[in-house]
Amino acid sequence: MALKIEMLRGFATVARSGNLSDAASALGRTPSAVSMMLKQLENHLGEPLFETDRKNKLTALGEFTLEQAERELEQFDNTVRAIEGFARASHGHVRVAAVPSVAGSIIPQVFSRHINAFNAVDIELRDMDSSSILHELSRNRVDIGIATLGENDLGLHSRLLMSDRFGVICTSDHPLARCTEPVNWEMLENERLIANSLSAGINAEPSRALHGKALLTAQNLTSIMAMVRTGIGITILPEMAVRALQSNDLTFRPLTDPTAKRQIHLLRKADVTLSPAAQLLEGYIINCAQDLMQPGNDAQNLR
Known part of the structure; x- marks a missing residue:
């Protein structure tokens, strides 16, 4: 026995x-x-x-x-x-990687609402660019990713989380900041553009032409905003990225082009089942994003 x-x-x-x-x-x-x-x-x-x-x-x-x-x-x-x-999702370890604008806006909102649900859960949050997030997901080093999709993202389960409109960032005394007309591509033809990886993803032909002649390119958002602040030129960024930086001394003017939007997706490996804690967190992220994107709760409220 x-x-x-x-x-x-x-x-x-x-x-x-x-x-x-x-x-x-x-x-x-x-x-x-x-x-x-x-x-x-x-x-x-x-x-x-x-x-x-x-x-x-x-x-x-x-x-x-x-x-x-x-x-x-x-x-x-x-x-x-x-x-x-x-x-029961009350224990575990969840690894999340998000683009900086989401890591600094929606994720804090999620935890301010639901932090008590994760008292015994070890949550690791990293902010990085979309390509790095996709790389980490492919290597199973991240459970949940929040990023824009690339061209070859096979093996990932994706859900559109939100759309984020692009706009021109300039100093408050710049002519574009004082202009009452909507900003279109023609108005930017003679501007010195500080290009970046986010704005380079806009597929509109006028945008590609504008980026093709840009002599300055920067990737770090803090560096980009510093150059705009000193009057070196203007840049184009998603509104949420601007709001997350709380650059109140600069002006955001949305572009009239309806295609100038960034699609942010909630991502995970298609062949991996998330832990209960990760599933719970994923649901909270979806609900919070939906609430914040409701009319009257636009990106301006994600400070």
Whole structure:
């Protein structure tokens, strides 16, 4: 007969209670059932565990067995709690990578609403550009990615999270900031453009022509905004990226081109099942993004 964890639990409960009646009540079993379980355990070991039938004094074997049983029961119970906690999404480790504008806007909103749901969950948040996020997802180094899709993103499950309009960023004293007309591509033909990887993704032909003659290119948003602030030129960025930087001394003017939008997707590996905690977080991200994108809750409120 193999020893079972419930045999050890029954013995330890009797040893701590000092009698069968109280132990049976604690175990939710009858005294006769508990007595039979103890007899099976003693028969298996070949020696008695108690000095008398009153079960109030342990033999040397009983003392040793109790010490080992309590250690094993603690480990077993901790393991069960960990497994059940993981299944309930109250434990675990979730790795999230998001483009900086989302990492600095929507993700804080998610945790401000739902942080108590993740008290025992280890959450790792990294902000990086979209191409890096796609790379990390492909290597299974990220569970959830929030980024724009590339051209060859096979093996990823994607869900459109939101659209973010592009606009011109300029100083508050720039003619474009004072202009009452909507900004179109023709108005930018004679402007010095500070190109960036985000604006380079706009597929409109006037945008490609504008970027083709740009002599300045920068990738870091802080550096881009600093150059705009000093009057070196103008740039084109998604509105959420601008709001996340809280550059109130600069002006954002949306482009009239309806195609000048960034599509931000919620991404994960298609062949990987997310942990319960990651699934819970994914749902909260979707709900929060939907709420914040409702009319009256546009990107300007994502500060």
